[in-house]
Amino acid sequence: MKRHIFATAAILLASFATARAETVLNIGMAAADIGQIDPHRATTTQDKPVVSWIFNGLVRFKPGSASLETLEPDLATSWDKSADGKTWIFHLRSGVKFHGDWGEMTAEDVVYSLKRAADGKTSAFAPDYAVVESIEAVDPVTVKIVLKKPIPALLGLVANYHGGNIVSKKAAEALGADFRTKPVGTGPFQIVEYKSNESLTLISNPNYFRGKPKIDKIVYRFIPADASRDLAFSSGELDIVYGRQDQRWVERFSKEPGTVVEVVKPSELATLYLNEGMKPLDDKRVRQAIAYAIDRPQIAGFKGAATAVPAVSVVPTGYLGTDEKAKLFPNDIAKAKALLTEAGYPNGVAIKVIQTSLPTMLNSMQIVQSQLKKAGIDLQFEVVDHQSFHSQIRKDLSGAVYYSAARFPVADVYLRQFFHSDSIVGKPTAVTNFSHCAVADAEIDAAAIEGDAAKQKELWKTAQAKIIEDVCAVPLFEQLQVWARKTTVDYGYTFEGAIHLGPVITEATTKK
Amino acid sequence: MLRFVIKRLLLAIPTLWAVLTTVFVLVRVVPGDPTIIILGDQASEASRMELRQRLGLGKSILSQYFDFMGQILHGDLGRSLATNRPIVDDVLAVLPYTIELTIASLIVGTVIGIPLGVLAAERRDGPADWFARIFSLAGVSFPAFVSGILLLMVFSVQLRWFPVISSANAADPLERLRALVLPSVNLGLLMVAYVTRVTRSGMLKALGEDYVRTARSKGLPYRIVVWRHAFRNVLVPIVTVVGLYLGVLIGNAVLTEIVFNRPGIGKLIVTALNQRDYTLLQGLMVVSAFAIVVANILTDLTYGLVDPRVKTQ
Numbered sequence: 001m002k003r004h005i006f007a008t009a010a011i012l013l014a015s016f017a018t019a020r021a022e023t024v025l026n027i028g029m030a031a032a033d034i035g036q037i038d039p040h041r042a043t044t045t046q047d048k049p050v051v052s053w054i055f056n057g058l059v060r061f062k063p064g065s066a067s068l069e070t071l072e073p074d075l076a077t078s079w080d081k082s083a084d085g086k087t088w089i090f091h092l093r094s095g096v097k098f099h100g101d102w103g104e105m106t107a108e109d110v111v112y113s114l115k116r117a118a119d120g121k122t123s124a125f126a127p128d129y130a131v132v133e134s135i136e137a138v139d140p141v142t143v144k145i146v147l148k149k150p151i152p153a154l155l156g157l158v159a160n161y162h163g164g165n166i167v168s169k170k171a172a173e174a175l176g177a178d179f180r181t182k183p184v185g186t187g188p189f190q191i192v193e194y195k196s197n198e199s200l201t202l203i204s205n206p207n208y209f210r211g212k213p214k215i216d217k218i219v220y221r222f223i224p225a226d227a228s229r230d231l232a233f234s235s236g237e238l239d240i241v242y243g244r245q246d247q248r249w250v251e252r253f254s255k256e257p258g259t260v261v262e263v264v265k266p267s268e269l270a271t272l273y274l275n276e277g278m279k280p281l282d283d284k285r286v287r288q289a290i291a292y293a294i295d296r297p298q299i300a301g302f303k304g305a306a307t308a309v310p311a312v313s314v315v316p317t318g319y320l321g322t323d324e325k326a327k328l329f330p331n332d333i334a335k336a337k338a339l340l341t342e343a344g345y346p347n348g349v350a351i352k353v354i355q356t357s358l359p360t361m362l363n364s365m366q367i368v369q370s371q372l373k374k375a376g377i378d379l380q381f382e383v384v385d386h387q388s389f390h391s392q393i394r395k396d397l398s399g400a401v402y403y404s405a406a407r408f409p410v411a412d413v414y415l416r417q418f419f420h421s422d423s424i425v426g427k428p429t430a431v432t433n434f435s436h437c438a439v440a441d442a443e444i445d446a447a448a449i450e451g452d453a454a455k456q457k458e459l460w461k462t463a464q465a466k467i468i469e470d471v472c473a474v475p476l477f478e479q480l481q482v483w484a485r486k487t488t489v490d491y492g493y494t495f496e497g498a499i500h501l502g503p504v505i506t507e508a509t510t511k512k
Numbered sequence: 513m514l515r516f517v518i519k520r521l522l523l524a525i526p527t528l529w530a531v532l533t534t535v536f537v538l539v540r541v542v543p544g545d546p547t548i549i550i551l552g553d554q555a556s557e558a559s560r561m562e563l564r565q566r567l568g569l570g571k572s573i574l575s576q577y578f579d580f581m582g583q584i585l586h587g588d589l590g591r592s593l594a595t596n597r598p599i600v601d602d603v604l605a606v607l608p609y610t611i612e613l614t615i616a617s618l619i620v621g622t623v624i625g626i627p628l629g630v631l632a633a634e635r636r637d638g639p640a641d642w643f644a645r646i647f648s649l650a651g652v653s654f655p656a657f658v659s660g661i662l663l664l665m666v667f668s669v670q671l672r673w674f675p676v677i678s679s680a681n682a683a684d685p686l687e688r689l690r691a692l693v694l695p696s697v698n699l700g701l702l703m704v705a706y707v708t709r710v711t712r713s714g715m716l717k718a719l720g721e722d723y724v725r726t727a728r729s730k731g732l733p734y735r736i737v738v739w740r741h742a743f744r745n746v747l748v749p750i751v752t753v754v755g756l757y758l759g760v761l762i763g764n765a766v767l768t769e770i771v772f773n774r775p776g777i778g779k780l781i782v783t784a785l786n787q788r789d790y791t792l793l794q795g796l797m798v799v800s801a802f803a804i805v806v807a808n809i810l811t812d813l814t815y816g817l818v819d820p821r822v823k824t825q
Contacts, residue, residue: 028677032783035549036595043552120559124552177596196595196602197783198775221677225770227661232676232773235669387544387788390553394545405553417554430557 023511024217025489028238029502032224033197038180039165040116040123045242049502050220053202054099055167055185057160058090058110058143063504066266066497068320068409071155075105075166075186076143085150085451086133090158092141097207098168099190107137109169114145116172117163125163127416128408131448132157150451153320153410161499162408188213188507198222213507233259239489239511240503243482245360247304250482258487263307265497267478269316270364270404273418273434274471278399281351285343287471290400291329292336293375299367300477307482311475314419314467321411321447321460326468328475336375348376354398355381356389365402368476393434396425401434404479409499411460415444419467437472440464488512513816517809524805531801532584535794536577544788546593567593569790580794589795594787599795602780607799610776613699613768614761616692620700621707622754628704629711630743633719644708651705660698660771667694677773695772699765703757710753714746721745747818755811759804 031046039051060074061067076090096105116122118129133146147154158164171184181194188210189202200220204213223229226244233241234256243249243261254261272290280286296310309317313326340348355365362383369379379400384392393401407413416431417423421438423431440463447459467473481498485491492508546567547560564570568579583590589599632644668676674694718724719742727737766778777796784792 032779032786035552041550041552043554044549120556121562124555124559126559127556181595181597195775196597196605197779198773221773223677223773225657225773227657228664228676228771228773231661231664231669235672235676237675237677384543385786387548387786388542390548391543391545394548394557407554423556426557428556428558428561431554 022216023214024219025215025240025505025509025511026238027218027220028223028229028232028241029220030224030226030229030242030244031222033222034181034194034200036180037191037200038183039167039185040113040125040163041180042162043124045501046222048500049498049504050200050202051165051183052160052187052500052502052504053189053218054183054187054191055160055165056096056187057164057166058092058158059155059164060160061499062493063506064491064493064495064497066264066409066499067318068153068156071159074160075110076158079155086147088145088147088154089138090143090145092143093209094141096186096209098171098186099184099205102168102171102184105166105168105186106140107143108140110143110166111135111137112169112172113166114158114163116167117165123163128157128163128413149449151448152451152453152456153412156408156410189218189505208507210507213505214510215505218505233484236486240483240485242502243484245303245307245479245482247306250304250306253484259484260487261482261484262495263480263482264495265318265480266406266409266499266501267309267316267318267480268404268406269311269314269414269478270402270476271311271314271418271473272368272476273401273403273473275396275399275401275435276472277396277436280343280345280349281399283343284471285339286345286349288329289336289339289343289375290372290377291471291474292332292339293372293377294329294368294474294476295331295371296328296476298331298371299364302367303364303477303479307480308477309480311477313464314473314475315411315414315460315464316406316409316478319407319409319411319414321457323461323464326461326464328468329471333375336377340376345376348378350378350380351399353379353381353400353402354389354392355383355402356386357383358386358389361402361404364404364476368402394425394430394432396434398434403432403434405432406501411464412444412448415440415460415463415467416448419463419472420444435472437467437470439470439472440466513813517813520809520812521805524802527805528798528801532581532794532798533577535797536580539785539788539790539793540573540576542788546788546790549594549787549789580791584798589798590791592784592789592792594789594792599792602792603777603795603799606775606777606780609774610765610769610778612692613695613765613774613776614758616696617699617703617761617765618754618758620696621703621757622750624700625704625707626711626750629708630715630738632708632712633715634738636716641712644712648705648708651701651708654701656698656702656767657771659701660694660768663694663698664771691774695768695774698772699761699768703754703761706753706757707750710749711746714749715742718742718745744818748815751811751814751818755807755814758807758811 029046035044035047036042037047037050039055042048042051056074058074058076059071062070062072075093077093078091080089092107098105114135118126118132120126131147131151133148135145138144168184172179175182182191188205188208190205192203193201202218204216206212229241232238250261253259274281274287276282300308300310313323315322317324372379418432419437419440421441422429423433424436425434443459443463447456450456450459481501483503488511490510491503492506495503547563551559551563591598628644632641635641664676667673674690724737724742727741765776766782769776769779781796784796
């Protein structure tokens with residue numbers, strides 16, 4: 001009897017010793033809640049990282065990178081392109097399982113997903129897919145995409161970003177509107193619980209095709225109060241935290257023991273868009289005066305060298321097609337004043353500006369305001385809350401609009417949304433052309449269908465030069481993303497870029 | 513008493529109607545567009561227009577108003593514009609946390625506030641009185657987010673007694689209680705300030721009354737004179753303040769909920785407002801207004817308990 005008791009105790013002890021404690025990654029995000037994590041709708045900073053943990057594309061951005069040049073196979077193992085560049089054949093990985101009981105991923109799911117991404121009713125990224133003529137499943141592991149015209153960045157459209165994420169057809173159809181909070185993909189993590197205004201919990205996908213993740217669970221917490229989020233990270237309750245794009249924050253947390261602060265691309269380009277449809281900005285000389293009155297290095301210096309750099313063009317750095325050596329207006333107050341006098345405003349001008357109360361945006365704009373004042377340009381702020389700001393600037397109510405954005409890293413997207421006449425606010429096709437800019441339509445359109453990469457870059461360069469020369473907008477500075485992690489966390493790659501605006505948690509990510 | 517409650521609930525209907533109408537109009541007067549949250553900032557104006565139609569935002573304001581009122585009369589709060597989830601589910605998910613925080617804060621407020629007020633009155637102008645007056649002044653003047661951060665820095669980061677991120681929904685009741693301590697102290701401190709002041713002034717008045725002097729001259733023990741004779745007469749103003757505060761706590765919990773990252777009605781209201789989620793905001797207002805009506809009825813019923821002269825009939 002005694003022997004039995006000892007044997008049982010020994011087995012129990014052994015099983016306790018071998019049972020591995022669950023590895024939980026606690027991540028703190030600066031948001032009150034998720035927006036939506038349907039990958040074809042997710043556009044906000046808090047949603048995009050989650051999407052990257054749940055989904056795959058046919059190709060993927062190398063983890064830790066935000067560059068199109070690093071695209072590598074994901075759900076597709078290889079692909080072929082026709083000589084005219086219009087037909088693409090993708091060969092899919094076989095045996096890939098969707099989360100839960102949603103079955104195996106096939107060409108049918110890929111066709112469904114890409115068609116869904118191209119449909120304005122189900123996707124926020126439909127315009128990106130306007131170039132697609134047809135998508136069809138050749139067999140369960142082969143997909144054929146035919147384009148209306150060849151484009152150099154087709155792989156970007158099928159990457160694990162925005163519309164390129166592959167969803168389960170069965171799940172999307174069965175869950176309907178619920179899919180936006182319970183999406184089903186093939187990625188390393190799957191959603192198990194969503195607590196509104198509190199947290200989202202994901203567990204590892206045991207069938208992940210690259211191997212079972214070493215992290216068992218991710219608890220993604222929504223902590224809108226900056227101070228509370230920072231305290232939770234300092235107290236060790238969070239392993240990874242969304243950092244503030246602020247020099248002092250970076251310096252403070254860099255000194256905290258056991259902490260790594262990472263400042264990564266893509267940057268958001270902060271730009272001042274000048275409304276050519278409003279007086280006195282309809283006069284090019286007034287717009288030029290504003291461009292001369294802006295001191296870019298001073299603004300970037302104020303925002304902090306660790307997280308901000310002066311802008312180089314009207315498109316952010318690192319995008320396919322950005323003219324990194326664009327000729328921007330230098331800071332010259334005397335010239336600004338002379339131009340105003342020449343335009344008939346010797347005593348200066350006043351410009352009405354709808355401005356958001358969001359502190360980071362408001363304080364940047366206050367620097368711009370003080371710089372312009374030196375040249376006699378008075379920016380008169382009407383400060384409103386952030387949602388009202390978004391609504392009012394789209395109703396063409398502001399003389400100048402301060403807007404900060406990152407987009408898919410191809411110049412076409414930025415140029416089209418901010419500077420093509422189709423995107424002018426007020427039109428049915430409007431996106432974010434707040435300046436009523438229409439000087440570079442021909443180049444933007446020609447570049448979009450240009451098959452020769454060098455010629456295409458040249459067209460984008462000309463478009464940028466024209467926009468800068470006409471002063472549709474004055475680029476100000478670029479703000480990088482800031483994240484901090486405990487040294488106990490190893491992403492499994494070098495975190496230099498985050499196309500998904502946050503760290504990708506992969507099967508290789510570990511926590512000690 | 514049942515007739516009293518029913519009568520009060522019926523009287524609450526016009527109040528609720530007025531609140532709902534005001535909220536309905538206000539949320540639509542404030543500029544903003546829920547489609548920016550739902551579709552993101554890269555969607556075209558045409559897709560926004562289509563979504564507005566689909567959400568019923570393209571209809572006339574009057575037609576939206578009748579739809580809304582019709583839904584409310586059927587007991588249906590509708591679905592959230594942003595998440596499409598039933599609003600009842602969202603509200604029920606966070607309501608218990610708001611209720612437990614409110615009750616815990618009330619307990620903190622009264623358990624500290626009343627004895628402190630009585631002590632201050634007993635020792636008028638003495639050190640205890642000065643302490644109570646300064647303490648209550650500080651409680652009123654400290655914004656909840658400042659006191660919340662201070663509490664977190666001391667008790668969570670330095671001493672590690674409590675978590676920074678409230679695990680308000682922990683399955684373990686002890687853990688849940690642990691997560692409730694700092695938020696309820698933070699919210700309760702604000703109430704302590706008011707309760708102390710009302711108790712102190714009420715007690716000062718009562719202690720100077722003839723019946724107290726008589727009781728003392730009869731040789732009754734001091735404790736009995738203070739608590740049984742004087743204090744019972746101060747209960748009515750205290751209940752009034754506590755009752756009023758019940759409503760204030762429900763409304764003011766928002767800062768505490770945000771700082772301590774607790775789920776709750778207040779936090780949900782802020783999210784709904786930021787997202788211009790009109791339907792969710794309306795639903796939350798219905799619940800808040802109803803909670804305040806219930807709090808008032810409870811206060812009135814308590815009057816009858818603490819003072820037999822007040823009849824509910």
